[in-house]
Amino acid sequence: MTIIIDAYCTPGTERETQLSPRQLLRMMDDAGIDRAVIAPQDREIAVCNIDGNQRILEMAEQFGERFIPACSVNPWLGREGNDIFSAAIEAGAKLLVLAPALQGFNLGDELTDELLALAGELSVPVYIHTGPHSSSAPSQLLLVAERHLSTHFILGHCGSSDYSHDMPAVFSVAPKNVWFEISLVRPWAMASYKEMADPSRFIFGSYAPRNDPRLELQYLNREMPRERYPQVYGDNLLGLFQGAKK
């Protein structure tokens, strides 16, 4: 039986991410999702990194194996940020989340270099939100991925929606340390994406509660049936976590 892991959920208390852990568990049960990565909410990603990391780690501890905790740190914090990141990993976080549009930096520049190198040293995969803004385009993610070949990157949302035009070019040259998370990728776009990259590179994520996990899985299953592409639903992500040192 294929394990289903949702690569990105935000159980939060604010704005469009108001979702209690129990509500998330109900959503997961309803959709048949075994485990989910849980990430800090927007304010915690932008400015309250320590509080957010702590909240997520406590939630993961409380609910055991169902939740996989992610952490975040704003690269503008520099060395202090590296310490916050290391502490979160020490405490059990499995994934580093960066959101350039929220955190106020341009992905293509050198600001993140120390943090990304540290993530590589700790074998912690880095999830980076990409989207239609100019601070986090898929092409910019390639720039940093090519500079940090020993760090594993997850290209969140595949640039949905308007950078979808870049994705064929991105798929064709992406280095081996880049995986593609597909929340916000619409089902019809996935129909063509699956022809452009190996299934071993795709990772299912719902982006709950912004999206409905059951609905997303239902439509993904039409384009990439679970029986035929089991790795997309969990194994690819699990492989990244198993490479982590902690």
Add this chain to the structure above:
Amino acid sequence: MIIDCHTHWSMDQWPQNKPDPETWWDVPGRHGIDHAIVLPLAALTDDTKLQLENDRIHQVCRESNGRMIPFCSVKPSQGDPAVAELQRCTGKFHTRGIKIHPWLQGTCVNTSHMDRICEVAGDSGIPLLFHDGTPCVSLPSQIGLLARRHPKTTMILGHLGLMEHWREAISVMRKESNIWGCLCGPHVAAIKEILQRCDRSRLLWGSDYGFGNVDPIDYRLDLLKIQNLKHGDMEKILDHNPKRLLSL
């Protein structure tokens, strides 16, 4: 009744000299769509096709027994030729609206060229439907500024800010009463908040069917259905509002 307010018909995809509405309609018909606003596509990236695609769209819509509702497009930065093409479409075809895709067409929204198009649209009583949600020429707030300069012209945010600018789209809709919004792009949580905070009498629904060789209609309808709206609100968005917008 379901009126899909955001679909495309491309002369590249349907190149016959005598366009056939039946083949195109196969997908909307299967999903129970009753009418569709049909926007150009090929001409948005190649303005040498503008006149011909406008001609073909109006022809195919005319042969659709009223199911397909034609919008034309012009390239505002062309200046006089753009105004002339719009006047040709309003005069010859009684076009029902105008599609502008600022980033595909390489057109800034807040220019004197766009002002002229808005004036003609306002005088003709037809709406402009914009692609929106994409920097640096298609932000909802940029279209909001245009709407403020042209209060008698109706403008539609064709994607209500897409995935990241939907909060901005909400602000614009709340500020400018001549802005309408088409639920075609934002995610589930964004749609929920748009429904809570925007004037529901100015909300439309669209699928973007025809943009590529895919069928997005059931997914886009499901995004709306899982909001568990009251029947009256669903009727407003899918039926009453578009009828009021287009005087159907």
